[in-house]
Amino acid sequence: MAVKVAIIYYSATGTTYTLARAVEEGAKSTGSEVRVLKVKELAPKEAIDSNKGWAEHLQKTKDIPEATLADLEWADAIILGAPTRYGMPAAQLKQFIDSTGPLWGQGKLVNKIASSFASAATTHGGHESTILALNNTFYHWGSIIVGPGYADPIQFQSGTPYGSTFVSQNGTLKPDETALNAARFQGKRVAEVAAQFVNGKK
Numbered sequence: 001m002a003v004k005v006a007i008i009y010y011s012a013t014g015t016t017y018t019l020a021r022a023v024e025e026g027a028k029s030t031g032s033e034v035r036v037l038k039v040k041e042l043a044p045k046e047a048i049d050s051n052k053g054w055a056e057h058l059q060k061t062k063d064i065p066e067a068t069l070a071d072l073e074w075a076d077a078i079i080l081g082a083p084t085r086y087g088m089p090a091a092q093l094k095q096f097i098d099s100t101g102p103l104w105g106q107g108k109l110v111n112k113i114a115s116s117f118a119s120a121a122t123t124h125g126g127h128e129s130t131i132l133a134l135n136n137t138f139y140h141w142g143s144i145i146v147g148p149g150y151a152d153p154i155q156f157q158s159g160t161p162y163g164s165t166f167v168s169q170n171g172t173l174k175p176d177e178t179a180l181n182a183a184r185f186q187g188k189r190v191a192e193v194a195a196q197f198v199n200g201k202k
Contacts, residue, residue: 003032003194005187006075008067010039010082010092013053015119015168015175017061020081022180023117023164026187027079030195035075037067039096053171067096069103077113077194078143079187080134084118087126088133097137110142113194115186117164127165135162146193148186158182 005027011017020036027034038061041048048054072078080097082089089097103109116134120127138145149161157178158164164183166175175183 001198003030003076003191003198004074005032005034005077005079005191005194006067006071007034007036007079007081007187008039008071008093008096009036009080010090011057011061011119012043012083012090013051013171014057014060015166015171016081016083016117017057018175019117019119019164019166019179019183022175022183023079023081023187026184026189027077027191029184029188030191032077032191032195035071036064037071038064039067039092042092042095069100072100072103072112073108075112076198077115077190078109079115079117079190080137081117082119082130082134084120084126084130087129089118089130093134100141104141107142111197112141112143113146113190113197114138114141114143115146115148115163115190117183117186119166119168121168121170123167123169125167127167128160128162131160131163131165144197146190148182148189151189152185154178154181154185
């Protein structure tokens with residue numbers, strides 16, 4: 001039976017989205033069933049329209065479905081991704097997380113395999129603290145956190161033991177192959193661990 005993986009992300013100009021697609025590739029390489037889902041945009045139209053890259057990315061990804069609580073319930077593994085805002089996840093993803101109370105209250109997120117990734121505009125701009133903040137959610141859910149660790153040599157070149165990250169240098173850089181390979185490894189590792197856990201329970 002294929003493991004079910006939900007990759008739920010927020011991305012303004014596309015960096016985190018690009019990482020999400022690489023995570024998807026890694027998870028799919030294991031034969032897993034994968035859903036890539038965005039969260040609802042909260043910013044006003046005026047703010048979006050004032051940034052060409054933001055407006056273009058929103059249009060480009062308009063057909064990607066928005067995540068629902070049903071997607072969390074469906075998944076064996078949940079991978080969250082967000083750009084950093086002052087060392088914390090963007091509000092758009094945080095709002096979605098804040099809506100999960102009904103599932104949390106019923107214990108429906110307990111023992112989900114969980115992981116997170118992030119992006120930042122500047123070097124040391126808070127990408128690792130964003131991942132750690134996302135992981136706080138998983139502790140409360142009772143989920144089982146699986147980071148990439150240094151389980152593959154790619155992690156010594158790019159990414160962190162906490163989760164994949166990329167620094168866009170204020171939007172001037174796109175994730176390179178090294179960063180994408182780190183994200184692929186994270187998706188693959190999470191799916192493989194989820195398969196071991198799910199099959200072991202059976």
